[in-house]
Amino acid sequence: MATELPRTNVVVVGLGAAGGVAVLPLTQAGLDVVGLEAGAWLAPADFSPDELRNNYRGWPQSVQKANREVPTHRPTASAPASPRPAIHPMMNAVGGTTLHYWAQSWRLHPWDFKVVSETRRRYGAARIPKGYTVEDWPFGYDELEPYYDKVEVEIGVSGQAGNIRGTIDKRGNVFEGPRARAYPMPPLRGTGFTDMMAGAARSLGWNPFPGPAAVNSGRYQNRAGCVYHGFCARGGCHVSAKGSTAVTTIPKAQRTKHLTVVTEAHVTTVAVNAQGRATGVNYLKGGTEYFQPADLVLVAGYVYENVRLLLLSTSPAFPKGLSNNHGQVGRHYFSHNQQSTVSALFPRDLNAWYGLPAQGVAVDEWADDNFDHGGLDFIGGGNLWVYSDRRPIAAAGMSTFGRAPRWGSQWKAFVKANADRWNTAYLQKTTLPHEENYLDLDPVVKDPLGFAVCRITADYKDNERKVATFIQDKMVEWFKAAGAIATEKTGMGTMGPTTHAYGGTRMGDNPETNVVNRWGLSHEVPNLGVLGASVMGTSGSRNPTLTAQALAWRTADYVAKNWKTVAG
């Protein structure tokens, strides 16, 4: 029998990017919040500059819940299962994957909120590609702008504005939606290599700019500036320059005295009563079962975990899983096409051994609807990004561009000469939800507790393939303009477990096709909310985290302002 704990106003399941942000406006409004986190606190001394541990071994210093629940994958419902990776793309700790993420903190483009109506308006209804289940968001960019702004200030985002209330600044992204004000900090510094790439972009008539990062470019809110030491990709920050929620919003919420953080809490189900209202959550900690009653439950895990927790939470009122009486939980799932990259070989050392993935230069000319698609056979596009970041194992594992074998003396001579002469671009491309892509529970594979893991049934479809081809060609053009002597395109792969997953509990006004309403609260369970990218219906061409955080703040703000209605 579970130990029943004292009731709280709000229980938040997961203190990562989204839950870790939501606790701040909730507690500042005076609501009592219990944050249940599967992981534990980690300290700067846990973030050693260790390529093996960070990039190959799945963070053994953290609680290993995620690595025991890696989703399974199959490209289609009739395809055999793909090989299952041993390491989950995300990790468990207070702060979640914001501890080791790249911290690129983009706002979505206004087009991303209106893909359907804008495509119809500009190109005609026939240009919505077949089989895709994309909808307009229930609101536009302007509605989310104030929340982007709040998050940027709280976690500390550095960057160069390109559009402040309609005034265009060519040092920034001229295509971005209007911002109320500049970033709280100037952008991260350039490097010799990124300056070289920026010059090449200008020679093509493009407008390169430094990207936004939740990494301090100087001292900010009592945290140090970035030290550019080269272990930021899947690495924690030993000087707390990265604006993880573990060092920003969560400790600030704790100072209100309204937040209780419970670590190593493994949530198993959300409980509901006979009337279909959420009553709290069940969790395991140290082998003991607890029940945390709450007026409002906010599920704030990663996409796979949010969907899985709802599907595992069956009850007489919700026999197919919580909030799933319309069969929409797990639907409209998609993941960013971050593959289909381009690598380039240069005739000189790039001195790119240090830096971070967020220290780079972007080109947005070919993203979203920033260019005319009239003569093209796809919608959307991609953001082109190159950056300074290199570690020795990965450097030695470089492509040989067809110029040397993979091992032996010739290979050794090649990597000795070229280990610092290559770069791989990061190309984030529009991906849309498709009727054949979804998440559900795996009928066979279980976690060590005996609960089914999440199963991904998804693959890239026609629009993603066409975008990838187009964007790779643009990237080849950019690398060649910078003097690359060889380029190489990598394949698209398939939609396996990833850091950029979206959907599964999509947000929208229509309960027939969406799990949560425009405020992030369930259409079916009025005191259940969902935070994170699982509510997002489009990806745009950029990293999801800042948008997931802005949405989480917006949901929390709505809850605080309408508490009596929400809590019933």
Next chain:
Amino acid sequence: MDYISRRDLLKRAGAASAVAAVPAVLTEAAQAPAAPPPRTEPLETLSAPEAEMLEAIAARLIPTDANGPGAREARAAHYIDRALGGALAGSREAYRSGLAGLDAHARATKGRGFAQLSEADQDQLLAALEQNAVPGFAAPGSAVFFNLVLNHTLQGTFGDPYYGGNHGFVGWDLVGYPGVRLAVTPDEQRLGQRPRQLHMSAYDYSMFSGRRPARADATPEEDTAPHGARHGD
């Protein structure tokens, strides 16, 4: 174009060529391959014949040659032996059956065990292993084992010396990695600059020396996906 300090001196003296995709061979480094260093650590997981064979394989994947020390001097096999008792324990059986399968093929086709063959014969067998041409391996074939050993040999040659490989920082010197630093200046990121070579493990820094990862920590098998497949975050 290259990285170790004597090459810097050559470059400044104008003795090194300008940019090229494949380097000129250094004359002063053109010497006979060194004899294998005596094993300084006892085996932790592999049997002595397995370790001998793995060292022979690693030494062909990253040979000791005119470009300097290779996997043998880095003690990559020692790294793998140790990791197979901890973080890479999930691969222990693959090594047992893979090494046995390759050795059996060596005896059947060359009349001797793999470790006793000439370098040319070893290279021929490794190429066959890479091309799925060694019989007796489960589908999709022997290339899976080849890729496993190659990835682990790269880790053992270029990973942090704390884990038992990259002995004497020979791997980092080979690719010109300037070393683990806790802070990097703007100048150290400019073209044409060459940050001073540091020979420090992450765990040589006092901030991290108290939080060394357990060597036998049972963590998941690492992802050995090929170049590019794990790109992005």
